[in-house]
Amino acid sequence: MLARPWLPGVELFHADFSGQPFGRHSHDAFAVGAILQGVGGYQCRGVRHALPAGTLSLMNPEEPHTGHAESERLVYRMLYVEESRLPALLGRKRLPTGFRELNPTDDGAVAAGLARLAEAFERADALTLESELLDVLERVFVRHGGLRPAAPAPRDGGVTRILRDYLENHHAEAVSLECLAGLVQRHPRHLIEAFRRAYGVPPHTYLLQRRVREAKRLLLDGQPPLEVALALGFYDQAHFSGTFKRFTGVTPGQFRHAARA
Structure with a gap:
């Protein structure tokens, strides 16, 4: 359980x-x-x-x-x-x-x-x-279950830019939907929908992409994958490696090796 x-x-x-x-x-x-x-x-x-x-x-x-x-x-x-x-x-x-x-x-x-x-x-x-x-x-x-489809989310009103800036500036921290919803005073369902419309992906995917982008920089600076994983808020090195490969097609180790070649 x-x-x-x-x-x-x-x-x-x-x-x-x-x-x-x-x-x-x-x-x-x-x-x-x-x-x-x-x-x-x-x-x-x-x-x-x-x-x-x-x-x-x-x-x-x-x-x-x-x-x-x-x-x-x-x-x-x-x-x-x-x-x-x-x-x-x-x-x-x-x-x-x-x-x-x-x-x-x-x-x-x-x-x-x-x-x-x-x-x-x-x-x-x-x-x-x-x-x-x-x-x-x-x-x-x-x-x-008899639930009606959700009504369209309210107009953006600048909330997606606020959310994006927050994710950019706090990409290595633990971020929750409750935190993001409180930041822009929107229900999570509405903010996810608005964010996806604006940037093509939901907030949690954007956050992972931002972490991978930073991971590339740290790996090129010579930091070991485990240190990079912990610094960027990944659960463990396996989580980091799987996420990195999902967005880049290679593991962190393969990326470092190719960069040095």
């Missing part, structure tokens, strides 16, 4: 098991899951359900159900979000009415979002984690 103290009421669970049944129970949170491998099964609302890989598993708070694996091995990822947290996370006056269909098929977008969210949880990057969480919640509740 993955959770962060600065993100209360939100947990991510990755299960990989076979043969372990779960008796009748309920959760005090919305559950959003994706079957990654095998076939899951449960009984709810008087119906027995089988969930093959590629199916979503959705559950409303306090809805009794059982759970078991219908295949030799079952792998799934499940996000739990307490209902009381939705107003702050979604920034809506009208909240989701609840999931109508419990195991809809998915085009892969929600499952991919959960995978990105899991990666962000592992690396404890606040800005990326909060951004991916908001994306998953918007996507799944609009598609399956």
Whole structure:
């Protein structure tokens, strides 16, 4: 189970098991899951359900159900979000009415979002984690939970320039969506949308690009990759190396070697 103290009421669970049944129970949170491998099964609302890989598993708070694996091995990822947290996370006056269909098929977008969210949880990057969480919640509740699509964000009003300047000047620090939202007095959903329109990428991607740009300069100055990773706020050297390669096509070590050649 993955959770962060600065993100209360939100947990991510990755299960990989076979043969372990779960008796009748309920959760005090919305559950959003994706079957990654095998076939899951449960009984709810008087119906027995089988969930093959590629199916979503959705559950409303306090809805009794059982759970078991219908295949030799079952792998799934499940996000739990307490209902009381939705107003702050979604920034809506009208909240989701609840999931109508419990195991809809998915085009892969929600499952991919959960995978990105899991990666962000592992690396404890606040800005990326909060951004991916908001994306998953918007996507799944609009598609399956009765949430209306978001209204267009207000006019820019100079907020994206303020955000960009802040990210430029604080690129080595831990930055959160709450911090950025407070800076410009906009809900995170609105500021992400406005920033993407202005610069082509969301704030967390812009921040990573800025860190990689600075990393190049430090590597060319002869600093070791580990020192660069720690100086620029990366979780560890593996996180730094993966991010650097994502934006440049080479690892930090390969970049240093090529620069010296």
